[in-house]
Amino acid sequence: MAKAGVASGVTAGGSQRSAGTRRQLVQAAIETLSSEGFAGASARTIADRAGLNQGLIFYHFGSVANLLLAALDAVSEERLQLYGAEVSTVSGPRQLVDAAERMFRSDFDAGYVTVLVEMIAGASSTPGLGAEVASRIAPWKDFARSTIEASLRGTPLDGVLPIGDLAHAVVALYLGLEMLGHLGGDPGPAFDLFSHAKQLASLVENLIPPNAPKEPA
Amino acid sequence: MAKAGVASGVTAGGSQRSAGTRRQLVQAAIETLSSEGFAGASARTIADRAGLNQGLIFYHFGSVANLLLAALDAVSEERLQLYGAEVSTVSGPRQLVDAAERMFRSDFDAGYVTVLVEMIAGASSTPGLGAEVASRIAPWKDFARSTIEASLRGTPLDGVLPIGDLAHAVVALYLGLEMLGHLGGDPGPAFDLFSHAKQLASLVENLIPPNAPKEPA
DNA sequence: GTCTATACTTGGATAGAC
DNA sequence: GTCTATCCAAGTATAGAC
Numbered sequence: 001m002a003k004a005g006v007a008s009g010v011t012a013g014g015s016q017r018s019a020g021t022r023r024q025l026v027q028a029a030i031e032t033l034s035s036e037g038f039a040g041a042s043a044r045t046i047a048d049r050a051g052l053n054q055g056l057i058f059y060h061f062g063s064v065a066n067l068l069l070a071a072l073d074a075v076s077e078e079r080l081q082l083y084g085a086e087v088s089t090v091s092g093p094r095q096l097v098d099a100a101e102r103m104f105r106s107d108f109d110a111g112y113v114t115v116l117v118e119m120i121a122g123a124s125s126t127p128g129l130g131a132e133v134a135s136r137i138a139p140w141k142d143f144a145r146s147t148i149e150a151s152l153r154g155t156p157l158d159g160v161l162p163i164g165d166l167a168h169a170v171v172a173l174y175l176g177l178e179m180l181g182h183l184g185g186d187p188g189p190a191f192d193l194f195s196h197a198k199q200l201a202s203l204v205e206n207l208i209p210p211n212a213p214k215e216p217a
Numbered sequence: 218m219a220k221a222g223v224a225s226g227v228t229a230g231g232s233q234r235s236a237g238t239r240r241q242l243v244q245a246a247i248e249t250l251s252s253e254g255f256a257g258a259s260a261r262t263i264a265d266r267a268g269l270n271q272g273l274i275f276y277h278f279g280s281v282a283n284l285l286l287a288a289l290d291a292v293s294e295e296r297l298q299l300y301g302a303e304v305s306t307v308s309g310p311r312q313l314v315d316a317a318e319r320m321f322r323s324d325f326d327a328g329y330v331t332v333l334v335e336m337i338a339g340a341s342s343t344p345g346l347g348a349e350v351a352s353r354i355a356p357w358k359d360f361a362r363s364t365i366e367a368s369l370r371g372t373p374l375d376g377v378l379p380i381g382d383l384a385h386a387v388v389a390l391y392l393g394l395e396m397l398g399h400l401g402g403d404p405g406p407a408f409d410l411f412s413h414a415k416q417l418a419s420l421v422e423n424l425i426p427p428n429a430p431k432e433p434a
Numbered sequence: 435g436t437c438t439a440t441a442c443t444t445g446g447a448t449a450g451a452c
Numbered sequence: 453g454t455c456t457a458t459c460c461a462a463g464t465a466t467a468g469a470c
Contacts, residue, residue: 120397123254172396173390179334180354183350193386
């Protein structure tokens with residue numbers, strides 16, 4: 001056991017100065033989770049990186065676990081918003097795979113998916129953390145589902161694929177590819193897969209043009 | 218930082234008594250990794266579970282990291298052997314998916330894949346650990362590749378699919394499904410996926426019967 | 435050779451200074 | 453309200469007992 005209990009809602013909303021300190025700590029927590037992993041994300045390590053006293057973590061967040069959750073929140077919100085923007089201009093499966101590849105690349109380089117992976121893997125060490133992490137992962141599955149659904153609209157696959165299960169698989173694959181890529185230091189195989197997926201998506205699109213007008217049922 | 222450096226080959230081969238102690242520690246390490254995760258797998262926690270003095274870990278393995286690697290070795294070897302046996306009786310994609318589902322179920326229930334996931338995620342916290350873990354994950358990808366290859370022999374997909382990349386994806390998916398299933402406490406969605414995969418595999422098999430004699434090139 | 439008691443280091447948390 | 457100095461628990465590691 002390393003991190004202590006998960007208090008709820010200790011993210012006090014205070015002054016300007018306080019907000020700045022919190023922001024620095026959250027940023028340092030993200031970087032530490034990326035480079036040292038959950039097990040290496042101690043109060044001291046994080047505070048050192050931010051150039052701040054480690055006690056501040058407990059004052060502002062109540063516990064290390066809560067700071068890490070705040071870091072997860074920050075990453076999840078920012079990325080999800082960016083993903084939404086990327087995807088909004090997309091029509092059809094091939095463009096979607098293309099967008100997914102770009103997002104994976106920038107995620108991988110910045111170490112953002114690592115934050116998710118580390119928090120999921122680390123959750124089992126702290127009582128109560130699992131549920132908190134789960135509630136922050138859920139939006140990703142929702143996002144995957146609605147995006148897949150939208151991109152399939154108008155193609156012959158519309159309505160025949162189990163979207164919910166597919167979304168689950170996509171998220172799982174995304175996390176797994178990140179783990180393997182990070183471990184070997186080489187995300188190469190992941191990008192080979194994206195390239196195959198693009199061919200497959202093109203195949204689907206060439207059967208029937210994307211976004212062809214569809215008869216109302 | 219929690220675990221210390223990774224010494225090489227400290228797994229001294231000694232007496233009967235020594236072997237028994239090591240076995241108990243490895244077993245306790247596996248259980249601890251499963252239930253508490255990498256971050257919770259301290260020398261004291263593991264030794265307590267085994268009912269042994271924590272100093273024994275350093276005497277027998279040199280460091281906590283080395284004990285955890287020994288645990289990973291044990292799980293990987295035992296499971297890989299069992300997987301090999303399961304798969305040896307298999308012919309064709311559908312039976313393969315069937316076998317994979319059985320293996321995933323027993324792995325998930327026993328927490329064996331969790332050991333892999335936790336070691337991969339935890340690797341980044343200890344210098345040198347990443348490479349050691351990577352070399353122990355590699356056989357899984359090899360196994361996936363040769364198994365997929367064999368099951369496709371004689372089907373119309375033989376030779377057209379990028380086996381290496383597919384194997385990478387399968388391992389990644391396996392790890393990702395484990396993470397998500399473990400997090401939510403419910404591996405359900407993973408099994409839904411297996412069920413879809415079975416339908417897909419049946420489809421492939423019905424195009425051309427499995428293991429149909431193939432013309433030599 | 436095997437194990438235990440003990441030394442030392444790092445980590446979480448808070449009482450009290452500003 | 454914000455932060456720092458300090459405390460105690462938990463972790464790694466080893467010197468020495470058996």
